[in-house]
Amino acid sequence: MERIVSRGERIRYKCIRSGTCCGSGPNVALTAFDICRIARFLNTEWRSLVGRYIYAVIADQIPIPVLRGINNRCVFLQTSNSLPTCSIYPARPRRCRLFPFIPISPSIKDKMYVSRICP
Template structure:
């Protein structure tokens, strides 16, 4: 990772989004969690399995399913919009994936006390960039959700012997039922 700087989790850094589309317009490369799937599908009023089919690619990597947002024909995020002045915006901003909320912060490891800053992001060098607080709550939540997802998938695939895609679909169905019946705190951000 050549264009990355390290900072400590919790350390302030200078940043102001320039709406340049580097993060949203050069994909598709955003992996999302099953929690993101449920939140976005709820916002779009689409069944989560339909959401998976319409808006994502599921890649099976060494028996572990990874969910990635699809791109449009130009390779941009499906949810990247342009207003009448050509300015970019996120069509699902309030329910965008946690990974998107963290950018330009990129995780190293759930156990690391450091993260990367993507130095290709012009928002780190914007003239009017100010020091901002590190998004600790979002970082912790994302770390928890990623760890939880992969632990559950590991159990279903390696301990219970389920086929990877079926394990993923089952996990999404379980979370969807929880979201419908219990209105868990993770559903809202």
């Protein structure tokens, strides 16, 4: 069970760059802004990301773009100096920017989950 924090509640967090979040499974949902930001960072057309880096998951007949995973690791996760590194860090998706904080739902704006997989 994930910990729930409320708006205004303080929590200490320091990223130790374990790469656990990037290697914990696929299905990082993307917004249109995420896709455009990644394409701009990679200096390419957004359409060229489809298939190579992004695919669609159908949820209730609605296609949701997600990052491709390779062996349950983000396609953009690399190792540099024996540390996990995001190759698109400045353009990483919103969900990655928020991690380890995870929105509960669009209708619940005053609480968030804190992921337990994050060391």
